[in-house]
Amino acid sequence: MKTKKRESGKLLKKNWRLLVVIFLSILFFFIASSYNYISQSPDYVKWGSPDENANYVFSKIYAEEGSLTIKEKHNLQAAGLIAPRSFKSDGIFLKPLSFLGIILIYGNLAKIFSTSALPYLTPFFAGLGLIFFFLFIKRVFTEKIAFLSSLLLFSFPVYIYYSMRSLFHNVLFIVFVIIFLFFLTYIKNNKNNKGNKLEKKSCKLKWKEFKANFFSLKINKSKTWSLTASFLSGLFLGLALITRTAEALWLLPLLFLGWLFYFRSISLSKLVLFLAGLWLGLLPMFLYNQILYGAMWQGGYNQMNQSLAQIGQASSQALKSVVGVQSGYLYQAWQVLADNIFYFGFKPWQSVMVFYLYFIKMFWWIFAPAAIGFLMLLAKIYKWPKKYWYYILAWLFLSLILIFYYGSWKFTDNPDPSSHTIGNSYTRYWLPIYLGAIPLAAYFLDKFSSWFFKSRKTLNFFFKQAILYSIFIAIFLMSFYFLIFGSEEGMYYSYLKFQQGKYVVKEVFRETEYNAVIVTQYHDKLLFPERKVINGLLSDNNMNRYYAVVAKSLPLYYFNFTFPEKDFNYLNQRKLAEVGLCLQKVKDIGEDFSLYRLFLK
Numbered sequence: 001m002k003t004k005k006r007e008s009g010k011l012l013k014k015n016w017r018l019l020v021v022i023f024l025s026i027l028f029f030f031i032a033s034s035y036n037y038i039s040q041s042p043d044y045v046k047w048g049s050p051d052e053n054a055n056y057v058f059s060k061i062y063a064e065e066g067s068l069t070i071k072e073k074h075n076l077q078a079a080g081l082i083a084p085r086s087f088k089s090d091g092i093f094l095k096p097l098s099f100l101g102i103i104l105i106y107g108n109l110a111k112i113f114s115t116s117a118l119p120y121l122t123p124f125f126a127g128l129g130l131i132f133f134f135l136f137i138k139r140v141f142t143e144k145i146a147f148l149s150s151l152l153l154f155s156f157p158v159y160i161y162y163s164m165r166s167l168f169h170n171v172l173f174i175v176f177v178i179i180f181l182f183f184l185t186y187i188k189n190n191k192n193n194k195g196n197k198l199e200k201k202s203c204k205l206k207w208k209e210f211k212a213n214f215f216s217l218k219i220n221k222s223k224t225w226s227l228t229a230s231f232l233s234g235l236f237l238g239l240a241l242i243t244r245t246a247e248a249l250w251l252l253p254l255l256f257l258g259w260l261f262y263f264r265s266i267s268l269s270k271l272v273l274f275l276a277g278l279w280l281g282l283l284p285m286f287l288y289n290q291i292l293y294g295a296m297w298q299g300g301y302n303q304m305n306q307s308l309a310q311i312g313q314a315s316s317q318a319l320k321s322v323v324g325v326q327s328g329y330l331y332q333a334w335q336v337l338a339d340n341i342f343y344f345g346f347k348p349w350q351s352v353m354v355f356y357l358y359f360i361k362m363f364w365w366i367f368a369p370a371a372i373g374f375l376m377l378l379a380k381i382y383k384w385p386k387k388y389w390y391y392i393l394a395w396l397f398l399s400l401i402l403i404f405y406y407g408s409w410k411f412t413d414n415p416d417p418s419s420h421t422i423g424n425s426y427t428r429y430w431l432p433i434y435l436g437a438i439p440l441a442a443y444f445l446d447k448f449s450s451w452f453f454k455s456r457k458t459l460n461f462f463f464k465q466a467i468l469y470s471i472f473i474a475i476f477l478m479s480f481y482f483l484i485f486g487s488e489e490g491m492y493y494s495y496l497k498f499q500q501g502k503y504v505v506k507e508v509f510r511e512t513e514y515n516a517v518i519v520t521q522y523h524d525k526l527l528f529p530e531r532k533v534i535n536g537l538l539s540d541n542n543m544n545r546y547y548a549v550v551a552k553s554l555p556l557y558y559f560n561f562t563f564p565e566k567d568f569n570y571l572n573q574r575k576l577a578e579v580g581l582c583l584q585k586v587k588d589i590g591e592d593f594s595l596y597r598l599f600l601k
Helices: 002-014 016-039 050-065 101-111 114-142 143-154 156-166 168-183 207-215 219-245 245-266 266-295 302-324 327-341 350-359 366-379 386-407 423-428 432-450 457-483 491-511 541-551 564-573
Strands: 085-088 095-096 519-520 530-535 556-559 580-591 594-601
Touching: 002 095, 016 114, 016 143, 016 156, 016 491, 050 101, 050 114, 050 207, 095 266, 101 114, 101 168, 101 219, 101 266, 114 168, 114 207, 114 266, 114 386, 114 432, 143 432, 143 457, 156 423, 156 457, 168 219, 168 245, 168 432, 219 245, 219 266, 245 386, 327 350, 350 366, 350 423, 366 386, 366 457, 366 556, 386 423, 386 432, 423 432, 432 457, 457 491, 491 580, 491 594, 530 541, 541 580, 541 594, 556 580, 564 580
Parallel strands: 519 530, 519 556
Antiparallel strands: 085 095, 556 594, 580 594
């Protein structure tokens, strides 16, 4: 009995950090779930962005009907205009515009747990990601650095924010990447010792050894786990890619870089299993791409489809040019590749400024220790093991790609373009940069606390830990304050805005018929699918002509900012009169918005 107690005590002492991380992951799930639980209700499940709404609607339909299309027969006359943002109008059908991964994964899970579980699936995966983040960083650095990194991730505002905004792709994607990287660390042959050094013996299994193991039913646990990890790493890479296919831009080059580092220690059998898992992960997307868009490699974004086609042609041309030593064609091919990758232009100065605003300034308590930690590691570059080299080079590479790729875009998620908030798209697109920097910050904070007390005497050790965790408490307080109140899109203000939207939407529903079409600029994400919507204004007469066509068949409304009297009169006397429409106010809703009826004269 005493022996069992001793063994359990040793086990607890050995794994106490992992147990704390598991507890934190459960706590994280409840924290991240709290926003949707408090704000939403069974009769009102709405989302703050068009992407979230599209993912929710299609996940729900897929769970209930097994379909990824919504029929809208009136779009034949309306030129496909009857559709909210983030939906693709194709003839009489509405289809997903964005990546299919989250819809297929959450839709299948909702078949098991019911559609009421949809708002809470991302918090669940985010909590799971916390555990795998600890396990992965432990494989790269040390268990203590992994533990401190998990504490920083637990309180990191962007990770929590987009777990609460739970129908965005980004957290699910980054969790799959973390799990993929964790299993990837087991592909190469390791000795189970402190140095984790590469095995020198051959990976080939001799026939005699195979027969002996097979007929005696012996299983080599180390090799079995390595083979299993090979398959699982490929599977989770595939799931990550179907969740956010655009991130292949940096994921696949990093995979190639890893192969260059470790190809000598990866057997053919592991490579085959990895590719099999990758294919299995990608297969659902290929299947539904074929069904929905007519080709395995086609998606909902027409611009991305065209870019992929041009990149494929340019890559083929570049290969021919290299073989034929034709520098002119090679340069042309490179130009096509560059133009399609940097579709919105290449703006390095803007990218640097965006990086300053959305990392250095916004999350300085992570950036500053990460930068110092990086310099401290750099000072010991001559002692780096191979895994440090790969981690640092991979992080620097993906950071440069993401900074200059997304930094060259101009996002205006907030109505005020001069406002820099946590809800802007840069923060969710740069989650890989933030998470890659966190272990470097943990490395510095651990070393910083050691500077005060180098001795491991009990009293000194106690003060060292007190200083370290006092710093972490301060980081927790700053992080959670920023998450809730730190910007105009903090969770407190988002909740107030959500409640205002709930009042507005219910008033619009009360005043409109179930088959009404509502022209609106911002509220399509809240009004659909209970009402048909057109994303538009009344300023374009080409659009107004289609509105007149819709008004012949269906009740038609306009919901947006209240018109001043002179603008209202101008629309009725000139703009709308030209297409045979008339505008009539139905009701003022809130301080700024009004509902209008559009009807034929």
